[in-house]
Amino acid sequence: MADEPKSDVLELRKFVAPEFVHGAGARHLLSQYVHNFSAKHVLLVSDPGVFAAGWVDPLFAALQQDGVQVTLFTDVTPNPKDYEIIAGHEVYLENECDAIVAVGGGSPMDCAKGIGILATNGGDILEYEGVDNIARPLPPMIFIPTTAGTAADVSQFAILTDVTRATKIAIISKALIPDVSLTDPETTVTMGPELTAHVGMDVLTHAVEALGSNASSPITDMHALEAARLVFTHLRTAIAEPENMIAREGMMRASLQAGLAFSNASLGLVHAMAHSLGGNKDLPHGECNAILLPLVMRFNVEAAREKYLRLADWIPGLSPSSTENATLNRVIEAVEILQRDVGANIPLSQIGVQKGDLRELAALACADPCVVTNPRSPSEADVETLFEQAL
Secondary structure, X not given: OOOOOOOOOOOOOOOOOOEEEEOOOHHHHHHHHHHHOOOOEEEEEOOHHHHHHOOHHHHHHHHHHOOOEEEEEOOOOOOOEHHHHHHHHHHHHHOOOOEXXXXXXXXXXHHHHHHHHHHHHOOOHHHHOEEOOOOOOOOXXXXXXXXXXXXXXXXXXXXXXXXXXXXXXEEEOHHHOOOEEEEOHHHHOOOOHHHHHHHHHHHHHHHHHHHHOOOOOHHHHHHHHHHHHHHHHHHHHHHHOOOOHHHHHHHHHHHHHHHHHHHHHOOXXXXXXXXXXXXXXXXXXXXXXXXXXXXXXXHHOOOOHHHHHHHHOOOOOOOOOOOHHHHHHHHHHHHHHHHHHOOOOOOHHXXXXXXXXXXXXXXXXXXXXXXXXXXXXXXXXXXXXXXXHHO
């Protein structure tokens, strides 16, 4: 394997993570953990799609059977909106809830985090934009992810849409890390091929951006590299064979490890650009990441040279090259091939982005906090050019 980057100074790095239980059937431990927190009335946050897939009712019933009151809140849309968080908080208060359970993908989990912020801190959810602006701990939070993708169940990020400004905001704080994550790969079998592809490419983006981040560390690198290996090993199979539990478990573990990596190393320009698309155009986050990842990797390649060379050793089947430049090119080509194989190599114009949108989108992306840890500092002109290449 390629040598680890050398440094004259060993910088201090903090690594934070929730308690998590990983494996088939982990979701059935929910009641046990709710009782561990002595919770009496749980707000269960999900969305209509997850509810229709059948994952909510059994958990709801199990909690009730164990003597816990449960109120269900499912008024959550993709790219969760500020007003949805306000509505969920009102439900939390009206029912005198004392804990939050989230079942679903990134949208219900981020919405649940927003509800938790307001439950103990009050005010306007938009006031918490930025880093470390949450003064009081949130209520007990137990998350059950149903997509192997966003890793909101282990991260200190919440990404919400400010509908007035038509932009996504990032709230970043270790207070947002759930108390417990029950990562159960069985919950992912109801995802269709397209969603499996998009969230899987989101995982790869988390891994690549955490690896290249200027706030990375040997610990985050370890998780990021293994997450990338797992994606290249299992994503194609998870799409082609949705009930293949080896592939589903591999992808859920990839999501978990990529989440641990980016939660502690942060992200980069791909996410900044995807956030601008999601907030301004209400486009699916994973799909945007999938489209943009290879383009941004080529933009970053010289600044992230040593990290991308390490990545080459973790991509199964990647043949060695005689020069570093050839190896770097093969790494990015491997991402492009995966992008093509899973059907994510589509132009942004196909999902509603027009040339006239690009200047505003670039400005929004450059204001996103994920840009700070990108290995190469971009100008608005750089970002506009990347968006144009993706059209």
